[in-house]
Amino acid sequence: MILKGGQRGGARNLAIHLMRTDENEHVEVHSLRGFAADDLMGALNEIYAVSQGTKCKQFMFQVMFNPPPTEEVSTADFEAAIARVEKQFKLADQPCAVVLHEKEGRPHAHAVWSRIDIEEMKAIQLSYFKNQLQDISRELFLEHGWKMPNGLINSEERDPTNFTLDEWQHAKRIGKHAREIKKDIQDAWAISDSKAAFIHALKERGYWLARGDSARFIAVDHNGEVFPIPRSLPQGIKTKDVRARLGDEAHLPSLREAKKQIAEGMLSAMQRHKAELDRQNETGRVEFERRRRALLQRQRGERRTLAQMQARRQVKESVSRQARFRTGIKGLWDRLRGEHRRIREQNEREAKAAGTRDRKEKDALFQRQLRDRRRLREIGKQYLAYQADRKREVDLDERRYADMNNTVEENRPAKRSRSGRRRRPRKRGPDYGMDM
Numbered sequence: 001m002i003l004k005g006g007q008r009g010g011a012r013n014l015a016i017h018l019m020r021t022d023e024n025e026h027v028e029v030h031s032l033r034g035f036a037a038d039d040l041m042g043a044l045n046e047i048y049a050v051s052q053g054t055k056c057k058q059f060m061f062q063v064m065f066n067p068p069p070t071e072e073v074s075t076a077d078f079e080a081a082i083a084r085v086e087k088q089f090k091l092a093d094q095p096c097a098v099v100l101h102e103k104e105g106r107p108h109a110h111a112v113w114s115r116i117d118i119e120e121m122k123a124i125q126l127s128y129f130k131n132q133l134q135d136i137s138r139e140l141f142l143e144h145g146w147k148m149p150n151g152l153i154n155s156e157e158r159d160p161t162n163f164t165l166d167e168w169q170h171a172k173r174i175g176k177h178a179r180e181i182k183k184d185i186q187d188a189w190a191i192s193d194s195k196a197a198f199i200h201a202l203k204e205r206g207y208w209l210a211r212g213d214s215a216r217f218i219a220v221d222h223n224g225e226v227f228p229i230p231r232s233l234p235q236g237i238k239t240k241d242v243r244a245r246l247g248d249e250a251h252l253p254s255l256r257e258a259k260k261q262i263a264e265g266m267l268s269a270m271q272r273h274k275a276e277l278d279r280q281n282e283t284g285r286v287e288f289e290r291r292r293r294a295l296l297q298r299q300r301g302e303r304r305t306l307a308q309m310q311a312r313r314q315v316k317e318s319v320s321r322q323a324r325f326r327t328g329i330k331g332l333w334d335r336l337r338g339e340h341r342r343i344r345e346q347n348e349r350e351a352k353a354a355g356t357r358d359r360k361e362k363d364a365l366f367q368r369q370l371r372d373r374r375r376l377r378e379i380g381k382q383y384l385a386y387q388a389d390r391k392r393e394v395d396l397d398e399r400r401y402a403d404m405n406n407t408v409e410e411n412r413p414a415k416r417s418r419s420g421r422r423r424r425p426r427k428r429g430p431d432y433g434m435d436m
Helices: 011-018 040-051 075-089 129-144 178-190 195-204 239-246 255-322 328-336 339-410
Strands: 002-008 026-033 060-066 096-103 106-114 207-210 218-221 226-228
Touching: 002 075, 002 129, 011 040, 011 060, 011 106, 026 040, 026 255, 040 096, 040 106, 060 075, 075 096, 075 106, 075 129, 075 339, 096 339, 106 339, 178 195, 178 207, 178 226, 195 207, 195 239, 207 255, 218 255, 255 339, 328 339
Parallel strands: none
Antiparallel strands: 002 060, 026 096, 060 106, 096 106, 207 218, 218 226
């Protein structure tokens, strides 16, 4: 797991930050060791109060334990990692607070130690703690068999922003086969008996009727590709047959005009598609947030139910174990013959086993809940990826049609003079290298 630590002050602000439930799905104060207070705010304030007898400003040492997001980590794993850090920095006798967080389906832990040695009333020196934490982190990855991040293999490959971007593949465009295009034009021809009907039938199939430069009648698809009409029709239908039904091609828009109409119409369609995608994204976001909150509320209820059940069972088991001790003369006799000690040791073993059982039950519930939240997040990520691909496709189409429209504007023929000849650009004389 990744370990990040630092020396700091600000006990109150840190306590507020660690107990925030708006940023974390679940927050649990796992343990408070060496404090008179029984809450995190009181414990960290005790560290601050002790530090007032010294000149130390950064009186706390905080470490975050962040496991890989896809691995299942138990409470015991966090405890073992915390113990290793304590041993490395000789903090085992220092007051320590441990808080467990779960955020976006990912568990992590925070441990906060007091740096103030009460006996000597000075701060414990923590030299090169970042390098030492990195060494411990590398050891934990190796021991658990987790895939080690590049930043631990080679420190020069670490991302300074600590942020990874998902690499999305561009959507593959699947164009129509030439046989399908010919079939579209033939179907439009077969169901039409006039120019207006043929134009309407072509448009329904995504083509525009136009006048080509060499071919007299052409169909233009939404990509600006050109398909001669006579060549696409069945054998036996000649250009004169096409002209007989469609009339003189001089009345049809030119290829340039058709492309401009296509570009303008498709740009408007792309704007509608983008607006529709925005509405779908907002609807999906609201629905995902509703499901996330419902799942979170249900899981918090399950945790409360488990905690209450374990508390009742602990009381019942404690009463049952205490009832084994006899009172009065019988109790004194049990002490004399060693029975009292045997019962006490048995009770201690059973209490320890009960604590292990309770922790395993809690870990099992936490891991199951983590899997549920990860599944929900995976569904959300897949939906976002799908919507991102669709939006990217629309953006690409919009730019393509904008380029098509601009190309048509740039390729307009030059204006003709009154005599009918095209105006030639006036030649400029040499400037002799002079800057005007």
